Amino acid sequence: MYIIVVGGGQVGYYLSKALLAEGHEILVLEKDRAKCERINEELGSICMKGDGCEASILKEAGTGRADMLIAVTDGDEDNLVACQVAKHMFNVSRTIARLSNPKNEVIFKKLGIDCTISSTNLILEHIESELPTHPLMHLLKLRESNMEIVEIRISKGSPAVGKRFGDLKLPPDSMLVLLLRHGQRPQLLRTDTILEIDDQVLAVTKSDQEEALRAVFSGKPAKTG
Amino acid sequence: MNIVIMGCGRVGAQLANILDAEGHKITVLDINPDSFRKLSPEFKGTALIGDGTDADTLRRAGIEGADGFVAVTQGDNRNVLAAQISKHIFGVKKVVCRIYDPLRRELYANLGLETVSPTVIFAQLLKERLEV
Numbered sequence: 001m002y003i004i005v006v007g008g009g010q011v012g013y014y015l016s017k018a019l020l021a022e023g024h025e026i027l028v029l030e031k032d033r034a035k036c037e038r039i040n041e042e043l044g045s046i047c048m049k050g051d052g053c054e055a056s057i058l059k060e061a062g063t064g065r066a067d068m069l070i071a072v073t074d075g076d077e078d079n080l081v082a083c084q085v086a087k088h089m090f091n092v093s094r095t096i097a098r099l100s101n102p103k104n105e106v107i108f109k110k111l112g113i114d115c116t117i118s119s120t121n122l123i124l125e126h127i128e129s130e131l132p133t134h135p136l137m138h139l140l141k142l143r144e145s146n147m148e149i150v151e152i153r154i155s156k157g158s159p160a161v162g163k164r165f166g167d168l169k170l171p172p173d174s175m176l177v178l179l180l181r182h183g184q185r186p187q188l189l190r191t192d193t194i195l196e197i198d199d200q201v202l203a204v205t206k207s208d209q210e211e212a213l214r215a216v217f218s219g220k221p222a223k224t225g
Numbered sequence: 226m227n228i229v230i231m232g233c234g235r236v237g238a239q240l241a242n243i244l245d246a247e248g249h250k251i252t253v254l255d256i257n258p259d260s261f262r263k264l265s266p267e268f269k270g271t272a273l274i275g276d277g278t279d280a281d282t283l284r285r286a287g288i289e290g291a292d293g294f295v296a297v298t299q300g301d302n303r304n305v306l307a308a309q310i311s312k313h314i315f316g317v318k319k320v321v322c323r324i325y326d327p328l329r330r331e332l333y334a335n336l337g338l339e340t341v342s343p344t345v346i347f348a349q350l351l352k353e354r355l356e357v
Contacts, residue, residue: 077278077300077303077306078302080305081302081329103280110313111309
């Protein structure tokens with residue numbers, strides 16, 4: 001594939017290196033001369049000096065035949081514009097933007113960017129999964145349907161301990177599916193299953209119901225807003 | 226009308242002063258508090274420190290009840306991002322955005338943003354003054 005990488009900072013450098021190793025054709029666009037020279041010296045002549053948001057530069061870079069454009073500068077607004085120019089002026093079918101502000105994820109999606117990667121969110125998700133006290137952990141986001149698959153850990157002190165699954169008041173569009181109990185085979189949850197400390201439950205929920213679902217198991221009221 | 230202006234440079238401050246004097250309710254946003262010195266002593270609106278490309282900051286500036294939004298920072302891309310958030314996320318009726326780069330202006334005009342390119346307008350104006 002022909003892939004254009006906008007931004008030759010740390011992320012752009014290592015990303016291009018990895019993509020080159022996979023055999024893709026890469027062109028990096030970087031405004032800063034020194035960064036540009038470093039990339040050209042170390043990775044071969046793959047870096048062009050120029051602003052990846054400017055249509056004339058993108059044209060020179062052959063964006064018209066690019067299969068993908070990945071914008072990884074440290075400015076969210078620059079990444080947005082690079083993707084939008086590539087998409088609307090050069091019909092690039094896949095555009096990916098790096099984000100610093102996690103709030104921009106929804107916004108960029110609405111503005112037509114195919115995929116966004118928020119390093120802040122990635123780190124947050126890791127913290128969530130590393131913290132055993134946290135009752136809810138993201139496993140997978142089903143982007144199209146706005147649903148997520150999450151793992152719930154029943155910890156000591158959770159109001160769900162000792163309750164029948166059928167008696168839990170779950171938020172709408174939330175479904176508990178699978179029970180993982182230590183030393184036992186995975187089993188489907190039945191209404192008469194009684195939840196125990198250290199049980200793990202896999203659930204499907206709507207993204208905006210996550211807080212409410214969390215509240216059912218933590219006993220703390222859901223935050224609003 | 227309630228109007229939010231992002232960027233309190235010469236143009237932003239001038240616009241804020243004019244609209245404020247006409248009795249509109251103005252909120253000016255800028256990341257640099259020093260820039261608010263350009264507002265006239267009679268300015269009765271709100272001056273808020275913050276980055277208008279952040280949806281939370283826009284909300285704090287009252288974008289949800291605003292009739293108009295103007296993006297006039299020095300950065301074309303920042304203006305474009307903030308203008309699109311205001312228009313497409315918060316549904317502000319009248320959104321105007323300054324884009325220096327004529328090519329980028331054209332693209333975003335085609336995408337439905339109300340855009341002004343000082344580069345194009347000023348070059349045209351100079352040409353007329355030269356009377357050539």
